[in-house]
Amino acid sequence: MLTLRQMRYFEALANTRHFGRAAAMVHVSQPALSTQIMEMEDHLGAQLVERNRAGVLLTAKGEAVLSRIRVILGAVDELEETARRRSGVLAGPIRIGIIPTVAPYLVPKLIPHLRQTYPEIEIELKEAVTARLLAELSDGRLDTVIAALPVEAENVETKALFADRFFMAMAKNDSDVLTSPLSENQVDADRLLLLEEGHCLRDQALAVCSAAGKRSLVNFGATSMATLLQMVSHDMGMTLIPEMAISSETARNNLKIVPFADPAPAREIGLIWRKSSGRAEDMQALAAAIVASAAGPRR
Amino acid sequence: MLTLRQMRYFEALANTRHFGRAAAMVHVSQPALSTQIMEMEDHLGAQLVERNRAGVLLTAKGEAVLSRIRVILGAVDELEETARRRSGVLAGPIRIGIIPTVAPYLVPKLIPHLRQTYPEIEIELKEAVTARLLAELSDGRLDTVIAALPVEAENVETKALFADRFFMAMAKNDSDVLTSPLSENQVDADRLLLLEEGHCLRDQALAVCSAAGKRSLVNFGATSMATLLQMVSHDMGMTLIPEMAISSETARNNLKIVPFADPAPAREIGLIWRKSSGRAEDMQALAAAIVASAAGPRR
DNA sequence: TTTTTATCATTGGAAATTCTTATCATGCTT
DNA sequence: AAGCATGATAAGAATTTCCAATGATAAAAA
Known part of the structure; x- marks a missing residue:
């Protein structure tokens, strides 16, 4: 089985052209790196590097593999970074559904307010009638719904926002x-x-x-x-x-x-989310933001 | 440390939306998969899935991660396939250097001959004077050189082809x-x-x-x-x-x-390659192909 | 209500992988 | 020939990963 570890070792080897220095670069002993490279060659059924006293050379196939590996490792780094960067309250993606008789009056105040208060938020909005929003909430295509209470839905929590x-x-x-x-x-x-x-x-x-x-x-x-x-x-x-x-x-x-x-x-406007979402904290923050932006500019 | 294994498990989970079935899909027990998913969430510092009795939902972040993971796994599959597909004598990439007083007369016969005899070969040619070719051979940018013997080079093997x-x-x-x-x-x-x-x-x-x-x-x-x-x-x-x-x-x-x-x-035309290349078999085959295509059409 | 069922998490110990240290083999340099 | 640098090999330790059994929880059924 090909592993990211093997790829990382191989990239270090390609960069240093030297087993010992490559091993140091990835903080591992030289035999450990040697073994992983050998297993990789074995698995791919191809010689990737040529061992010399005067260092290490990549074969043509090794070069081809290297460039693909660099792409893969780059994608992995990006994945880790984007996934990890966002943490904290209302940081990262959130999918909000809003009913049409609320959206046009709330959204222009709410979105700027959220963006300012939670700069890392990534909002996705959906406007539809309550029944449709609840369906999407239930099968996970939405994280939360802003609608008029009460609603008929199971496994959800609800917070009243304002009358x-x-x-x-x-x-x-x-x-x-x-x-x-x-x-x-x-x-x-x-x-x-x-x-x-x-x-x-x-x-x-x-x-x-x-x-x-x-x-x-x-x-x-x-x-x-x-x-x-x-x-x-x-x-x-x-x-x-x-x-x-x-x-x-x-x-x-x-x-x-x-x-x-x-x-x-x-009517009573409320916030609805799945009980199982584990985002109670986000939801309380969102509720506060909604109340603030709905009430704030009114006075 | 993020691993390909975790990604594979996660993709299975995203496809099945069910820990047990995902585990079966990757031929592993359910706790093993659960653990890997949890470690992945831990490592990324983010909740990726939402656990429900009625199955599993991806969070917004989980969706984002999933699409990146699919790209990565696709790239890995491609890497494995392209690296492994080519194996056997003169199958896959080979970089050949030829001196200018040989190339125009040999290449038109040699290349078709090689392509026919070894359909999986991928030839890259370089024409330059002997000294330059030997330099490129030595630092691994060429696999072999066709030049007039004798040559002054270290760590190479040489095979005379024809006078x-x-x-x-x-x-x-x-x-x-x-x-x-x-x-x-x-x-x-x-x-x-x-x-x-x-x-x-x-x-x-x-x-x-x-x-x-x-x-x-x-x-x-x-x-x-x-x-x-x-x-x-x-x-x-x-x-x-x-x-x-x-x-x-x-x-x-x-x-x-x-x-x-x-x-x-x-003059004596010969084939030169690095002793350490481990491609003696390829070289003997190439030598035979050169002799055949240089001599064959002459009579 | 109580029981059953379905689902994912947890635990404990086995299996596998991966690592380190020590040593070997090889070919170049002195 | 001896010394040196380099990568491979070996043996055992450390770590990771896995499985089987069990627990926990909430929905569904009785």
């Missing part, structure tokens, strides 16, 4: 005159616009407006909050908007934001 | 009328054309014509036999031509070839 209150968004010139603060049963379910199937916010909106039974007029199913609010600003209806989306989505739209009466309905 | 008689070449319309066969002192040293310094044929020509002391008229020093005979055919003088060069060099030139009286002067 995200709901508001009602409608066109500034909407003819409906609603008392502010709003009470939940004032909402006309026929005018309620929703995200497409699968988004948890869709279900939450229906629950809040106690309209699960009724058929919503615009059953179009928007693919994103931005699209949804675009529709709202064209007075096609109204929708529930989570607090964290307000500042970025109302800046450029013709929208009026109406609060609900206390206790305001809200 | 190569000298003839005198002159322009067909040369005004000198020489008796044929020629005796050596008939040559007018002032008309003798020579190769440049360093070619053994230059010294041999001077020796044959016993003109070492005299200054040759055309001290131009041609760089090759072809050039030299070009000059001869333009009636700029005459020169010594070795027998092996005659057929190809006279075909297109306006030359007259005059033999010497017996015993005709000749």
Whole structure:
């Protein structure tokens, strides 16, 4: 069996062209190195070096083998270095899944914050609906998921991060005159616009407006909050908007934001990871970073 | 210390996602594999796999390590295969040096002959004057040299291949009328054309014509036999031509070839290799191939 | 609940590999 | 011929790797 040890010895031998000095270079006795070189030649079925009084020469085949060995040893060094360099909290790769009704508002604050706090972090992001994210979490393609709690998943741990209150968004010139603060049963379910199937916010909106039974007029199913609010600003209806989306989505739209009466309905955003991941420390740090970047710039 | 064994075990584990099956795949017990994986994680200072009842998951770092490991193992396989594939007489790489007054006449016959007889041979050729070839032979950049004997070199073995008689070449319309066969002192040293310094044929020509002391008229020093005979055919003088060069060099030139009286002067072509090369078998085979291809097509 | 099952970790001692020291063999140098 | 430098060989010690048996744990079944 060919070993890295043999390759390292062989490279030393090729560099020094001398068994004794090569042995010293790899901190081993000369017979030990001799033996390994011989075993290597034996295993490869070829003479790699020529033994002379005046030192050692590589055969043509030895040269060919040497150049391949150098490539291999280089790759091994790289492997060791990259694997080892990253250690500590949130250092190295982490794969995060985020639901679409959170991602656009959280990511622009979270990522820079993480990069600054944990310079060695390597973030990979995935945006999808909760069910898909949980599936990927479960088979190991994600390390953690940011979604609305509660979630149905096994073998996971969960940490609540913050509550995200709901508001009602409608066109500034909407003819409906609603008392502010709003009470939940004032909402006309026929005018309620929703995200497409699968988004948890869709279900939450229906629950809040106690309209699960009724058929919503615009059953179009928007693919994103931005699209949804675009529709709202064209007075096609109204929708529930989570607090964290307000500042970025109302800046450029013709929208009026109406609060609900206390206790305001809200969703709870949480962090989810596999119990078996052994990354509790990373997860606590990540949770803190999320809370900080979601809350920080708000004030 | 990271080992190939650990990498092989890890790859099996990544493929099977199961310690027991991975262990079976590499023909080892499960604890043995477990231990190696743990040592690897320890050494790299990073968790590579996540242990679950429902199998095994790779961490993000584990995935990164895996892809590098696959590259490394692939390179090792290639190394083993290419090194081992070639074995047997004159199979694999051989670096041959040939002097310029032999190469153009021998190589076109020798190379096809070798390729046919030893299909796995990989020939690398170098053409240079004897001194340079012997230097490269001595420091291992060549495996063998084809040159005129005797040579001054240490730690080498030598095998005489064949004698190569000298003839005198002159322009067909040369005004000198020489008796044929020629005796050596008939040559007018002032008309003798020579190769440049360093070619053994230059010294041999001077020796044959016993003109070492005299200054040759055309001290131009041609760089090759072809050039030299070009000059001869333009009636700029005459020169010594070795027998092996005659057929190809006279075909297109306006030359007259005059033999010497017996015993005709000749050079001896031989094969030279390092005593320590351990390739005596290859060398005997090569010698036979050279004799066969130099003599064969002559009759 | 308790039991069973599946899975990976741990332990203890055997087997194998690898190492060191001492010595040998060889060919060059003196 | 003796001395020197170099790599090979030998014998036993140290280290690594392995296996078989067992433990620990959590999910699945009873």
